[in-house]
Amino acid sequence: MSSHREAPEIAKDPVADSTDLYAFVSPDHPRTVTMIANYIPLQEPAGGPNFYEFGNDVLYEIHIDNDGDGFPDISYQFRFHTKLTTPESFLYNTGPITSLDDPSWNSKQFYSVTRVDQRGSSVLGRKLACPPCNVGILSTPHYEARLGSKAVHSLGNGIGVFAGQRAEEFYVDLGSIFDLGNLRPLQQANVFGKMAGLVSQPGVNATNRLNVHSIAIQVPINQLVRAGRPTIGVWTTASRPRVMIAAEDGDGGLHSGPFGQVSRLGNPLINEVIIALASKDRWNRQEPAHDKQFAHYYAHPELSGLLPVLYPGVFPHLAALDKSGKARADIEAILLTGIDKGIVPGFTNFTGPVQSDMLRLNTSIPPAAPGAVNILGVLGGDLAGFPNGRRIVDDVVTIELRALAGLTYPLIDPSYKVDPTVKVLSDGLTNSSVANQPLDRFPYMGVPYNGYRNPS
């Protein structure tokens, strides 16, 4: 998964667990950037009676670095609180929920949005309503028309915001990837798959028909960038009070001290498959500015070394590259500094020499026309896609698999011959593997699956 349950500690704290981060020039409002941070992974839609909600004790933030130093220049903070309409009922709702202020909806959640920058802190919105979870056809009829779309709030100055349940749009064949790297389309060549007599099969989207909670904000580009620097770095964090003491009588308890960061996400899949297990929790607690300490994981990715072993004879050039001990400067550039001018024609998202894991979005590159979107992003010749920020549809699993398998190494060594299989390397999924497709308007994340029909 992009970052679902990716580290030992945060896997036990799903409310604060960031799953995916997106940042892209809004296709229908190209003077704005949309940033979406997803939390609470793998939500089974029928998960009542206590349906999912954001953590009232968690500080959620989306950060923007606009000068390339790996520190936030702008942070959007989101704080939540829950209000019970009928505290003596055990039910999430006591009748159909037909509006955001419907008294039948017992457990409502609200939030505030604050912008923090060098000028200080300013509250952009208070008491903003989240939509309910998509409980089912009787409890939440006409979900998007009556509830989801009504939870898009304008904060003025061209800023829009949404926070609430959405369909999981990230697609990945978890069941195969974490079963000894067995990519189903190539499992006949996997050393273990071959022994088991497996044959090539399409991928299975393990996150299909599950939900997440999205925090989405759309901001005019001129409120994010510095003059002459169109590329921004974006990441999200979740923080908890440093001290938490459970009350003996079950209510309340004490939260004290400053917030301490417990979750972080910039580029997809990094803490998942790049950072080693022993360093994952520490990675989650750092700021991008301090990522030099992790650079060796990017320079010598473990997965690049595993592929030739898992697929004997399939990646001979990659095996030789691994054996040479040469640093993967291509991976370091893509993920830690951005790609400098002159490497990919007509493209750069370089932010400077500071190694920092952020989604780097060159806001001067216009969004691709709907028919021209290539889910392989820059690898597919579509400069508006990952690693230029990240769109919801981008196939980041395939992109990163192929990059780690050597596809991008010729960017720094034109003499390197890419193994032929790399160009078809994939977990066998595309964006069409997702049942509820993204919306064509803010907040873009698809309508959440309802608990009556899912699972079915």
Place this chain on the structure above:
Amino acid sequence: MPRLDHLGPSRADMHGPSAPSGPAGLAGPPGPADPDSRRPSRRALLRGATGVGAACAAATALSGIGGSALAARDKTARPADSGAGARAAAEPAEQLVIHVKDAKTGQIDVFRGTSLTRLHDPELAARLVQASRR
């Protein structure tokens, strides 16, 4: 049977215990005072339900130490760790949580509201340790 465990770097110990999950539901006020709050114990001190008592003890000790303790205070805003998170909703200011990080060196963290004050006070640390053993 091929194995993959020789390929990666050797696994080291993970960092620290798991972060405890806080309540995800209604953020209510602090619970009522602990009926055992008059019994001094380290656990009671850390629970914070005895915050007033802890505050008194700490205040008394601090006043006894005087300028040396104040001089050793290290108000930690921790922007590198918490981002902008230090600017958050306040907790009841009368509740303190005192963490004796190292009794030998006297390193003590005092959590109050959304702030953290770091003390270097071996004498106070020793008194707190002694109190916890009563």
